[in-house]
Amino acid sequence: MKVQNLFKEALLIIMFPILIRSSIFIRTDEDTVRDLTSCVKKILESIDYNKYGNYMDVTFMNINTNVIKLSELYKVRGPRFISRRFHWNPDNISNMVYVITSQDYNELERGFCKVTSDLYWNPTATFIIVMDSNKITDLHYLTKLLHRYNIFHRVSVLLRSHNDYTINRYNFSTPGLCYHLGHLMFWAKCSDFIANKTSPILSRGSIRNCRFTFVTRNMWPFTNFDSKTEGIEQNFITLFKKQFGVKIRLQEFNKVNRFGSAMDNLTIIMKEKVVKDEVEGAVGGYSIDELYFGNISFTYPIMIDHMYYILAHASFVDQWYAVLSQSTSTYIILFLIFVTFCVSATFLSIFQSRSDVSLNVLIVFGYFLNRTAIRRTPTGWPQAIIFSTLLFTALIIPYAIQANLFSVTTQPVRGYEPKEPEELTDYAPVLYSEWQRRIDFQNYTDCGTRLECLFTVRDSPTKTLYTIMSFLHYWFYLPQLTDGHCNVATYALREPYLTVFSTIYLRRGSVLMRPMNMFIMRAGATGIMEKHFADICYRDRLKCRVNRRESPYNPLSTTDFFYVFMLLIFGYCLSTLVFIFEVWVRNRNNNNHHHK
Structure with a gap:
């Protein structure tokens, strides 16, 4: 018994320090969770939710509840809280703040790679990223990862440092060297931030003197590389560069591959370059497509256009x-x-x-x-x-x-011409190759480029053909659709097929999004884009010259009135015969009267 008691006492003496140390660790972890939660909560409280209106969502992504107490964060007044994993189905939400926890770089990178396909993924939101690992200390790699997904607007990265967390933010110390050259740097400790200690002031940065590359194509009247005359979007880019002091290089995309064959689906290929972050954006007659929600953004509409049914004029009738x-x-x-x-x-x-x-x-x-x-x-x-x-x-x-x-x-009269889309049931569509919606039509013919489709319709007035073209393209190509007397050989139905919003594609979260939208609103109010387009069209219309002297409006000759003269002679003959008949009847009646 004495031996057993001695053994128990010795065991208690050995385990007592271990239990004390474990309780200290547990209390330390609880303090760390509480301090981290308080730090994140205070960052959320520092955001001005009123400027975002009533649709402000704070999205918790991949949150580890053992690290952050969500019940405390829910007490922040103003936003609506949504808890998600790194991958979810797109919902009607407005992501303005993201709170993310991650164990390592790989988990964070895989998560960003998944959420970029979300329709409502917003890299310009406020990010609060918590890296719950003592091994993560390399801010350079983390900065590079965030730059890859255009996350450099309002970012707070919380790294673990012993029993405390450090807050790291961007500091664009040299404005003009662009956002991509900004790096994460130590800003404050969570304990000091909670205690309202003074923190250093960070520079926001600027886009002045930044260099960007846009992929484009030779697409009149939006872009032009055949002459010095700028297209609509080229002119917009030129004015934007002068206003904001940036340098934008338009890289024309080749329409043929290395084997000399024409590349199909050129629009999709250029979109993919923006999605894969190979270029900053794409210009050249693109429109807002709500069905496409990859890692890409749209500016405000530069111009509002319509797609019309284009048909050939009927021939003149007798x-x-x-x-x-x-x-x-x-x-x-x-x-x-x-x-x-x-x-x-x-x-x-x-x-x-x-x-x-x-x-x-x-x-x-x-x-x-x-x-x-x-x-x-x-x-x-x-x-x-x-x-x-x-x-x-x-x-x-x-x-x-x-x-x-x-x-x-x-004013010569033409034959029957359809006026409403419902009258085109017996007409066959001829559509250009780059139009993605052509698959909605049955038995359509691929006629190549837009101009080739217009020529196909123009040169087939006796055939039941039609094409669909935007008003900007059709109005620009009108001088090439005339006859020898500068009369347009085609016409458009009054009712449009659909409405098109011309836009510029940008990488999701691009720093050019906000200044471009502001400039589009200012340019739209002044009518600069419409004025430039009208000047282009008027300049080309002056090139049309009448090649023949005779007029298409031929007067009627005497032979054309042959049937009129025949009717007139027949009427005179009938009148004469009736008159002779009446005289004969009157004389006969008078003779009969005298005989009686």
Whole structure:
């Protein structure tokens, strides 16, 4: 028993220091968690949530609850808190603050690689990154990792240092050397930050004198590398460089590969260069595509454009056919009115003899020449109204025909042309290769470039073809779609197919996003982009010259009135025969009367 008691006492003596040391460690870890939570909470409280409106989200990414107490962070008033892992499905959230915990560099890099595909990934947000490892001390590697994902706006990296954490932030000590040259540096200890001790002032940096590279393509009227005339987006980049003092190099992307073959899906290839951070952005007639949510951002729309259905004008029709097709119903109505009042004239006794029906009808044409008829015409309002209307309709018919003939001679009439998209059911689409939405059409024909598609439609007026083109491109190419008289051979339907917002692609989180958006709003208010585009189009329109002297509006010759003269002669012959017949009938009646 004594031996056992001695053994227990010895064991207690040995374990007592260990238990004391363990309790110290546990208390130290609890203090560390409490201090770290307080440090993160104070950083969150220092953010001005009012300027972000009512949609302010603080996203907790990959949070280790053994390191940070989320219950304490939820007490911060203002934002909405969302807990996520490094990979999630895109939701309708507004990520303005990220709180991230990570064990090492690899875990952090894998997490950033996943979340960049999120539609609402926001590298310009405020980042609070907690590296929960004593082994992580290399700020240079961490800076390089953050630069790769354009995270250098508002960053606080908390590194473990014994029983405390250090706060490391960017210091752009030399403005003008661009954000990518800024490095993380020690700013303050969490304990000092919680105690409200004075911290050093950090420089925010500037984009002045920075160098950026944009990938582009030769795409009129947005970009142009064939002459000194700048396209719309080239002119915008030039004005932006002068305003903010930056240097932007436009790198034209080759349209052929090393084997000389044309590259397909050029738009997608240039987008991928921006997504993979090979260039800062892309210009050259791009539009906002909400379906694409990779590691890419869009500026505000530079110009608002529309996609229209483009068709070839129908050929001019014959003048007589145009008159008949336009005014057939009018002439029928006039003729019926004329006949109606002619018949009515006999029953209202405009003339003395009711039996002379044909005379009542035909004498109207020569009424003013027959002075004796005025004395024989009875008076009265019904007779005057009927006769005046009869005379008016008799005279208006030939004058209406002459007016219509003159109209269609000076302004030729074309054949049937669709006016609404619903009328294109029997038409086949011809679409250019770079348009990604062409797969929505069935049985379409790939016609190559935009200009080639317009030429295909223009040169096929007898075929049922149409193409879809943006208004900016169509309006710019109009001088090349004319005939020898500078008349445009194509037309666009009034109703657009869709609306296009011309934009510039930038890397997600690019430092150029905010200044470019500000400059776009200022340029849009002054109308500089529209003015430059109008100057380009007007300059090209002046190049159009009439190649032939003859006019396309040919007047009618005498032979074109052959049928009119035939009708006139037939009418005179009929009138003469009726007159002779009436004279013969009158003489016969008189002879019969005398014999009686």
